[in-house]
Amino acid sequence: MIAAVTGLTVEVDGRALVDRVSLRIRPGTVTALVGASGSGKTTTGLALLGAFPAGARVTGEVTVHGTRVGHVPQHPAAVLNPARRAGALLRDMARQQVRDLPRSRRRAAARQRVARALADAQLDDAGKLLSRYPHQLSGGQQQRLVLAQALLLGAGIIVADEPTTGQDALTTRRIVEQLAAVAGRGIAVLLLSHDLDVVRALADEVLVMRGGRVVEQGPAYRVLDAPADPWTKELLAEPRTLPYADSGQAGTELLTVEGLTARHRTGGARVPVLSVDRLTLRSGECLALVGRSGSGKTTLGRCLAGLHRDHTGRITLDGTELPRSLRDRSRAQLAAVQYVFQDARAAFDEHRPVLDQVARTAVRLRGAEPREAVARARRVLTDLGLAGELVRRRPGLLSGGELQRAALARALLAEPRVIVCDEITCGLDPVTRRSLLNLLGALMSRQDAPAVVLITHDLDTAAPADRVAVLDGGAVVEEGTSEQILNAPRHPFTVALVGASGRRGAAVRR
Amino acid sequence: MNALRSWIARRLLLGVLQTAAVVLLVFGLTEALPGDAAVAFAGDQPDPQRIAAVREAMGLDRPAHERLTDWVVGLLHGDFGTSLTSGRPVAGFLADGFGPTLLLATLTVLILVPVSVGLGVLAARHEGRLTDRLISSATLGVYAVPEFALGVLLVSVLALRLGWLPPTAVGYGTDLLAHPAALVLPVLVLLARPVCSLARLVRAGMIDALAAPWTAHARRYGIPGARIRYGHALPNALAPATQQLARTIDWLLCGVIVVEALYVIPGLGTVLMNAVADRDIPVVQGLAVVFGVATVLLNLGADLVTHRLAPRSGAAA
Numbered sequence: 052m053i054a055a056v057t058g059l060t061v062e063v064d065g066r067a068l069v070d071r072v073s074l075r076i077r078p079g080t081v082t083a084l085v086g087a088s089g090s091g092k093t094t095t096g097l098a099l100l101g102a103f104p105a106g107a108r109v110t111g112e113v114t115v116h117g118t119r120v121g122h123v124p125q126h127p128a129a130v131l132n133p134a135r136r137a138g139a140l141l142r143d144m145a146r147q148q149v150r151d152l153p154r155s156r157r158r159a160a161a162r163q164r165v166a167r168a169l170a171d172a173q174l175d176d177a178g179k180l181l182s183r184y185p186h187q188l189s190g191g192q193q194q195r196l197v198l199a200q201a202l203l204l205g206a207g208i209i210v211a212d213e214p215t216t217g218q219d220a221l222t223t224r225r226i227v228e229q230l231a232a233v234a235g236r237g238i239a240v241l242l243l244s245h246d247l248d249v250v251r252a253l254a255d256e257v258l259v260m261r262g263g264r265v266v267e268q269g270p271a272y273r274v275l276d277a278p279a280d281p282w283t284k285e286l287l288a289e290p291r292t293l294p295y296a297d298s299g300q301a302g303t304e305l306l307t308v309e310g311l312t313a314r315h316r317t318g319g320a321r322v323p324v325l326s327v328d329r330l331t332l333r334s335g336e337c338l339a340l341v342g343r344s345g346s347g348k349t350t351l352g353r354c355l356a357g358l359h360r361d362h363t364g365r366i367t368l369d370g371t372e373l374p375r376s377l378r379d380r381s382r383a384q385l386a387a388v389q390y391v392f393q394d395a396r397a398a399f400d401e402h403r404p405v406l407d408q409v410a411r412t413a414v415r416l417r418g419a420e421p422r423e424a425v426a427r428a429r430r431v432l433t434d435l436g437l438a439g440e441l442v443r444r445r446p447g448l449l450s451g452g453e454l455q456r457a458a459l460a461r462a463l464l465a466e467p468r469v470i471v472c473d474e475i476t477c478g479l480d481p482v483t484r485r486s487l488l489n490l491l492g493a494l495m496s497r498q499d500a501p502a503v504v505l506i507t508h509d510l511d512t513a514a515p516a517d518r519v520a521v522l523d524g525g526a527v528v529e530e531g532t533s534e535q536i537l538n539a540p541r542h543p544f545t546v547a548l549v550g551a552s553g554r555r556g557a558a559v560r561r
Numbered sequence: 562m563n564a565l566r567s568w569i570a571r572r573l574l575l576g577v578l579q580t581a582a583v584v585l586l587v588f589g590l591t592e593a594l595p596g597d598a599a600v601a602f603a604g605d606q607p608d609p610q611r612i613a614a615v616r617e618a619m620g621l622d623r624p625a626h627e628r629l630t631d632w633v634v635g636l637l638h639g640d641f642g643t644s645l646t647s648g649r650p651v652a653g654f655l656a657d658g659f660g661p662t663l664l665l666a667t668l669t670v671l672i673l674v675p676v677s678v679g680l681g682v683l684a685a686r687h688e689g690r691l692t693d694r695l696i697s698s699a700t701l702g703v704y705a706v707p708e709f710a711l712g713v714l715l716v717s718v719l720a721l722r723l724g725w726l727p728p729t730a731v732g733y734g735t736d737l738l739a740h741p742a743a744l745v746l747p748v749l750v751l752l753a754r755p756v757c758s759l760a761r762l763v764r765a766g767m768i769d770a771l772a773a774p775w776t777a778h779a780r781r782y783g784i785p786g787a788r789i790r791y792g793h794a795l796p797n798a799l800a801p802a803t804q805q806l807a808r809t810i811d812w813l814l815c816g817v818i819v820v821e822a823l824y825v826i827p828g829l830g831t832v833l834m835n836a837v838a839d840r841d842i843p844v845v846q847g848l849a850v851v852f853g854v855a856t857v858l859l860n861l862g863a864d865l866v867t868h869r870l871a872p873r874s875g876a877a878a
Binding site for chain 2: 102
C-alpha cells in the first residue's frame with residue numbers, strides 16, 4: 052500500500068462534497084472512481100494531492116507513504132502557464148533534482164532527465180514542442196506534457212481526472228494504452244472517470260460514488276460484471292440501441308447539401324477545411340455525423356445553421372436555397388434550422404432566468420405574445436422533465452444535463468424542421484447521457500417531429516441514428532445506414548474508428 | 562512569424578501617418594495663435610514697421626503652405642530647418658535638450674522598474690495582510706499628489722530647510738552627470754507617481770497569477786517559492802504593466818515640463834516652452850516629430866513585449 056484515504060469528509064458551507072470515503076492505493080494498480088458528475092470524484096482525487104476547495108472543512112485522514120503524487124487534470128491547459136513555453140516547468144523541476152551534482156554536469160543531467168520523461172510520456176517530436184506555448188499544442192499534446200511532468204516528478208501515484216472525456220475512439224484508445232503503460236511501470240493510477248469502457252479496460256479496483264459517498268467498491272471484475280448496488284446497475288446499463296426515430300417515418304428529402312466547400316481563416320490565408328459533394332437529410336430522420344475532432348463535423352453543422360458563412364455550394368431546405376449567413380435568412384428560415392451547442396452553459400446568458408431565455412425564441416422567431424411564449428416554454432420544458440421552480444432560476448443553478456435539456460427546449464420553441472445537435476452529450480455521465488438521448492428519441496417519435504443532425508464522436512451515441520456519415524480530414528468518407536456503418540464498415544478510416552471503439556477492452560492490459 | 566513582421570510594418574506605416582498628422586496639427590495650431598516670431602522678437606518695442614522688417618527677414622511673409630512645404634522637403638532630407646529666433650539649426654537645439662531629458666528618463670526608468678515590480682510582488686505575496694495594506698495605501702496616497710506639489714515640498718524640506726541637496730540645477734549647464742546631487746530631487750519627483758501606478762498593476766496581476774491552477778501545480782511539484790513568483794507568475798503579471806511603462810517612458814521623454822521648469826533643467830521640455838513662447842515654429846515642429854516618433858516606437862515595443870508575455874492575445878492592430 053502506497054497511500055490511503057480513511058474516513059475522508061469534505062464539507063463546504065455545511066454541504067458534504069465527500070462523505071466518509073475510504074480507499075487504499077497499491078503500487079502498479081489502477082483504482083477507478085466512477086460516478087455521475089458532482090458525485091465527489093474530483094474532490095477525492097484532489098484530496099490525495101493535498102488540495103481542498105477553498106473554505107472546506109476536512110475530517111478524516113489522507114496518508115501518502117514516501118512518494119509524491121502527480122496530477123493529470125481534466126483540462127490539462129489549466130495547469131500549464133500560458134506565458135511560459137511548454138518546457139519551462141519541466142526544466143525547473145529537473146534543475147531542482149540535479150542540484151547535488153557538480154555544477155559542470157548539471158545542465159546535461161537535467162536535459163537528460165527531461166528527455167527521458169518526455170519519451171516515457173510518448174510525446175513525439177518533443178524538442179520542437181517544448182519551445183512552443185501551451186496554447187499552440189493540441190489537447191492530446193498538453194495531456195502528455197502534463198503526464199511527462201508527473202513522470203519527471205518521480206510520482207508513485209498519478210491522479211488522472213476524466214482523461215478521455217470528449218475524446219474520439221482512436222484518441223481514447225491511445226490514452227488507455229498510455230495509462231496502462233504507466234501502471235505497468237509500477238506507478239499507482241487513481242482514475243476518475245465516467246467512461247465505463249475505459250474503466251473496464253484499465254481498473255483493478257473500482258469505487259462507485261454517488262452524492263459524495265462510496266456506494267459500492269471491490270475488484271473491477273466483480274463491481275462491473277456483478278454489481279450489487281442499484282445505482283451501479285443503472286450506471287452500468289447498456290447504452291441505448293433502440294433507434295431514435297421511427298424508421299418508417301422518414302419521408303422526402305428535406306435538407307440537401309451540394310458541392311459545399313467551407314474555409315477557415317488561418318493567419319490571413321483561407322484554408323479549405325471541409326468539402327461535401329452531396330449529403331441529404333430526409334424529414335423525420337436522424338443523421339449522425341461522426342469523426343475525430345477537427346474532421347469538419349462541427350463546421351458542417353455550422354454551415355447548415357448559417358453560423359459559418361465562408362463557404363461555396365448550395366444548402367437547400369424544401370427545394371429553396373438557404374442564404375449562407377444567418378443575417379440574410381428570413382425569420383422562417385432561421386426558425387427552420389435550429390442549433391444546440393456542445394457547451395450548454397456558454398449558450399445561456401448567466402444573468403437571466405432560463406425560462407425567459409427559452410421563451411424568447413418563440414417571441415423572436417414565431418412572433419408569439421410574451422405571455423403566450425412563456426406558457427409554451429413552460430409546457431415544452433415540463434415535457435423535457437424540467438418543471439416547477441427550477442426553470443425560474445438562472446443557468447448557474449442548473450446542472451449540465453438540465454441546461455442541455457433547456458437548450459433543446461429553446462430550439463423546439465422555434466418549431467424547427469431541422470435541429471443540429473452538436474456533441475450535446477459530451478461530458479455528461481452515462482445516466483444523464485442516456486436520459487437525454489431517450490428524450491431525443493421521444494421527441495422524434497412524435498408527429499411532425501423535426502429531423503435531427505446529431506454531431507458526435509461517440510459511436511454508441513451515433514448507433515441509434517437512422518443513417519451515419521463518417522467524416523475524416525474534411526470529407527465524408529463513408530455514408531450509410533447505422534447498421535451498415537457500424538457492423539460492416541467499408542472505408543479503412545471507418546474500420547479503424549469502429550475497431551478502436553469495439554476493441555477497447557481487448558487492446559490493453561499487460 | 563511572417564504575420565508578426567507584416568503587423569510591425571503596418572504599425573510603423575500607421576505611426577508615420579500619425580506623426581505626420583500631429584505635425585500638421587501643431588503647425589495649424591501655432592499658426593492660429595495670435596502673434597508670431599516677429600512680434601515675439603520685437604518684444605517691448607512693437608513698432609509695426611520693425612515687425613514687418615523682421616517678418617520679411619525671417620521669411621514669415623510667405624504663405625503658410627509654402628513654409629510648411631519647404632520644411633517638409635527639408636525634413637525628408639534629414640534637415641529639421643533653422644530656428645527663427647536664433648538662426649541655429651533645429652537639430653542642434655534638439656540634441657542639446659535631448660541630453661538632460663534622456664539622462665533623467667534613463668535614471669528614472671532604471672530605478673522605477675525594480676522598485677515598482679518589487680513592491681508589487683511584495684504586496685501580492687502578503688495580499689490582505691499588513692505589508693500589503695501599507696504598500697497599497699502608501700502608493701494610493703503618493704499617487705494622489707501632483708508633481709509640482711511634491712516638487713515644491715521636496716525642495717523646501719530637503720534643499721532649503723535641511724540644505725542636503727541643491728534646490729535646482731541652475732549653473733550646471735547640460736552636463737548634469739557631473740553633478741549627481743542636482744539630479745536626486747528631480748528623479749524623486751519623476752519616480753513618485755509612476756512607481757505607484759506600476760506597483761499597483763503588478764500587484765493586481767500577481768494576485769491573479771498566484772491564485773492560478775498552474776501556480777498550485779508548480780508548487781506541488783516542488784518548485785521553490787521565489788522561482789514560482791519571479792519565473793512563473795511574474796511574466797503573466799507584467800503584460801499590463803508593460804503598457805503602462807511605455808506610457809511612462811513616453812511621458813519622461815516628451816513632456817516633463819513641470820519638473821524641468823521647477824528644477825531648471827535644460828531638457829526638451831524647456832526647449833518646447835521657450836519655442837512656444839517665441840513662436841519658433843520650426844523648433845516646435847521638430848519637437849513634434851521627435852515626440853511623435855518616440856510615442857509610436859515605444860507603444861510598438863510595448864505591444865511586442867505584451868505579445869511575448871501574453872502569447873494567446875495575438876497581435877492586435
